[in-house]
Amino acid sequence: MGGLTVTGVVITTRTFRLVTGVALGSLCVIIFTGALVRLTGSGLGCVDWPQCNESKFIDVSSGHTFIEQANRLFTGFVSASVILAVLTAHRARPRRLDLIVLAWLLVAGVLMQVVIGGIVVLTGLNPFANMAHFLVSMVLIALALLLYRRAGVARPEQWLRSFPKDLVLTVRLLFLLGVIAVVTGTVVTATGPHAGGEDAVRFGFELSDVARVHGISVIATVATLVFLLVKLRGRPDLSDHRESVVVLGYVAVAQGIVGYSQY
DSSP: OOEEEETTEEEEHHHHHHHHHHHHHHHHHHHHHHHHHHHTTOTTSSOSSSSSSSSOSSOOSSHHHHHHHHHHHHHHHHHHHHHHHHHHHHHOSSOOHHHHHHHHHHHHHHHHHHHHHHHHHHTTSOHHHHHHHHHHHHHHHHHHHHHHHHHTOSOHHHHHHTSOGGGHHHHHHHHHHHHHHHHHHHHHHHHSSOSSSTTOOOOOSOHHHHHHHHHHHHHHHHHHHHHHHHHHTTOGGGHHHHHHHHHHHHHHHHHHHHHHHHO
């Protein structure tokens, strides 16, 4: 098995991927804890930042403060996981600049999230700040997944070239539509009842209108996804790519069910 050497100690590819996998997992978990904050209306469970309130740095005196505080404290684990990813990438041999850059981008993103989280609280759950908080999380997940995938590839340029050029345009369209679907989804959330708290500022849009725009973007995304799946059929050399698209399809269907149920 190929390995990476750190100051005389051999780190196997499996170990390196474990480090990046933990970073990816922690970034996924904190999205769920953040969602719990919003769904329970605990966004202002802590009314100050970085302290929970004027008198206490940590306060779990109520359900709302406990949920908000748990989300904040978990950020410490997320920070530690991405810092470990940076240290491993820097000291590994052979030196991989792509891994180093991706790991540092994770650290920069987490620091950005800390600042945005403070802005969210200090502005009373401003919808634009709330949207930014979630969207940056999506970027971090994408970067962490890319780091995880590349950590197991000896020559990443071969992995990149393995995708057929005739499908690149479709993939780019899928990416663009996916971004639009995610962004319009945050607008729906910032308009509806799950903005993070009863007194949170909301957009003044008609909920049914923004939900319809979001729904159309989701339908367009899924249609493009199905088209890509059809194009990948009968191409055994692209089985790995097809498997990824199939997983994305299942996730898209699940998201549609959750979103419609929530609406």
